[in-house]
Each structure stands twice: as C-alpha cells, then as structure tokens.
Amino acid sequence: MSKKTYVVTAETGFDGHEKGEEFEAELDEELEQRAIERGSIKEKGGKK
C-alpha cells in the first residue's frame, strides 16, 4: 500500500476531515472501497 490523496465529498466527513478537505492517507483497502462507494471520499485525480 502507498499513500494516496483523497477529497472528502460528504457532509458527514471522513476520519476527522470535513467536506471539501483534502488529506493524504494509506487507507485499508476495504475501508477505502466502502468510503468511495457510499460517497464519503473520492481519490484526487481518480475516477469519479
């Protein structure tokens, strides 16, 4: 795993970050997948 940059896309935030905030993290693969599927975050520069 390597660190990626994410943008928080939901009002409910993610991992202490608020909507619109960018953060860099090495997320667990399953947590990342769940968070992207439900619209909590998106990978910066990744697919929408």
Place this chain on the structure above:
Amino acid sequence: MPKRVSFKDKITVDATDLSNFARSVELSSEHERVDVSGFNPTGSNEYLAGTTEQSVTVEFYGAYGVAEVHAILYPLHKNRTTCSFKWLPDSTVAIGPTNPELRGNCQVLSYSPGSTRGEADTYEVQFTASDAAGLAFFTT
C-alpha cells in the same frame, strides 16, 4: 467532576461522523458470572468473572442521504463487515482523562430500520464488539 447534560457527544462509525444523526448511546459490558461455589458453612456462593460480552447501542435518526446513516450501516450489516466505532462524550474538548473515548471494532449483527406515521424516524442499532481488544475507554 462536574455533572453534564449530553449534547456535545461525538459518534463515529467506520470513520464517518454520525453525531448529528444520533440521539442516544449506551455501552453494555458484562462479564459472565461463573459459579465456583463449594460446600461451606455459611452457604454463600462464590463467583468468578468469566467471558466478556460487549456492545454499544445507538439510537439513530433514519437518514438515507449520501454517506448518512443507512448508507453507512446497511452495507456493514449486509456484508458482515467489521468497522471501527468511537464515542467521545465532548466533541469540543480533546481526549483525556476527563473526556475518555470509547473505541473498538464492531459488527452490526442486526439492522432494523422502520417508520411510524407522524413521528421522527428513529431506530436503535447495536454494535457488537468483534475482536479480542473489545470496547475500551482511552484517554489518549
């Protein structure tokens, strides 16, 4: 320690802040009572603490928006996923001895949303501790 009225609590499920969608939280932590009584003159029972069963019950408002209550909880239940759970009594103060945070990895073993005409849509969700670390309060 001062008494408190609850309204600044922070509830985090699977890294998502669901505080504004929750209105009550209750930890249950119980050691099994194992009877190890032997014959004795007083007839008193003797017990040892056995295995530990832990869970947290949260009453949520039903909300079906993006990354809101249903979107977080239903996949966790449906896929038998283990997720992180946190409860901090005061979200405006740092974690510490006077503001301990409850943390643990949990599963949502049952999920029962519903609705009643004319009433706020609420339902209780039980988070059951699902690994050896259990649910514990941390001060750092």
